[in-house]
Amino acid sequence: MALRLLGNSPEEGLALKNTTTSLRSDRENISMPLHVDESLLHTINRSTNPAIETTTVISTLVLDDLVDTTSKLAVNIPTSLNLSGTLLDPVKDISLQDTLNVHQLDMNTPSSAPPVTTSVHGPDLSPPSGLVPVSVCSPSCRKGFRKAIRPGKPICCFQCFPCRLGEISNQTDSIECFKCPWDQWSNDNRDQCIPKNTDFLSYEEPFGAILAASSIFSSVIPVIIIALFFCYRNTPIVKANNTSLSFLLLMFLTLCCICPLTFIGYPTEMKCLLRQAAFGITFALCVSCILAKTVMVVIAFKATKPNSNLRRWVGPQLSYTIIIAGTLIQVVLCALWLVFSPPFSEYNIHIHPWLIIVQCNEGSPIAFWCMLGYLGFLATLSFIMAFLARNLPDSFNEARFITFSMLAFLSVWLSFIPAYLSTRGKYMVAMEIFAILSSSSSLISCLFFPKCYIILFKSEINTKEYLMGQHTGRSMKVKKDVKH
16 A cells, blocks of 8 residues: 655655655554655655656555554544645544555645545454354363363363263353262263162072072972982881981971072062071071981980980980070070161162162171071081091991081081172172072082982882991991990
8 A cells, every 4th residue: 555646846845755754753653664765755855856747655554564553552543644735534443344545645636626545455354254253262161071270371271171970060161060969870971960770689680590590499409308208208218317307407408498589689678687587597497407417316326335324315305405496596696686786778889889789788797797607606516526426337327428518518608708708789699699509509418319319229228237237347347346
């Protein structure tokens, strides 16, 4: 953009120099760069030929400098610039979209003639239509994130951090995340709280279904053995093993195998209240029966000696007394447990925060371990007595089977303790069910499978002579040792 001035005399050249000085002064007032070619001004001053029409470029105004300076200082161009008595049209409030008017003045033109105006348009720097200029140096934080100011940066500069697990933010540019209620958890996007899943050992899941099927199958086996013993109740092998105690033991083993069903399913208050007590009492009945059988084996052998005072103890009364006494202690322990610190159902959200584990709180851990410890005491007592009687004659070989059964029983429950303490939730329940089924199966296998095998497949040895051990020299040797 240029201001072109035409002059015909030295006086007009002097006027042009004064006008340039005025422009330079105005340029300083508005702090706008104005470039004047000083060599051209020197040529004008030296010009003395009025006949020569001199065309001189006074200055060049850089439009970009003008726009930049005006936008930064937010000032207006003065209303008029006086060049040799001729008024220029005012340029008002120049902005990025305004048109800059530049005037060409001819000194030979009468002063009354209007100046020639040329419009020069600056570059269009306005934002696209419908868009607002961004005044921050960071993008907005979407839902599921929170804003955090960057250290050492302006407040408009921030960083977006995702909400932690269990917390959400449901609006953009959220300053903080909000924690979900105890029974809800954040979704994957962390912009909404959803209900937590509940977890317990149910019949619908494969693990619970397998345990339930194993429990039912195990409970059927004692029933089949009862039917088999009843059909062969007059055979020597059934009579020699105390038929009444065998039937009672098989009935109690059936209850022990059904007991795990109370551990499977939703833990209601009634289930939590009864399942451990049912487990403790039924196993106390089983182990008490085995203890009674062991005592009867020893007494029956000792009573064969002449003038033995143990003959009066041979009979069902002693065995029933042992069973009742051994079970009654366990009943008292369970009753005290249920009265003073009963088990109850609870929601556990501490193991997995995103999951609600529905479980039974035992109420008093001391009572639980006392109940389990009493079962161990009865089993240990039976094992010691059976182990001491293992060398009795073959007619009383029941002691050896009891020894193996109690050894298996104690091994299962000793292994159960560390496994039970190291698991949580439904796996703890599954571990207890596994221990119940394993110990019950070991008792059934060691005590009754050998007899069933003889009844079904070895009927030729199901005789009184064979059971008395008269077919082997070893049995006769044992009898001679016992007499001495």
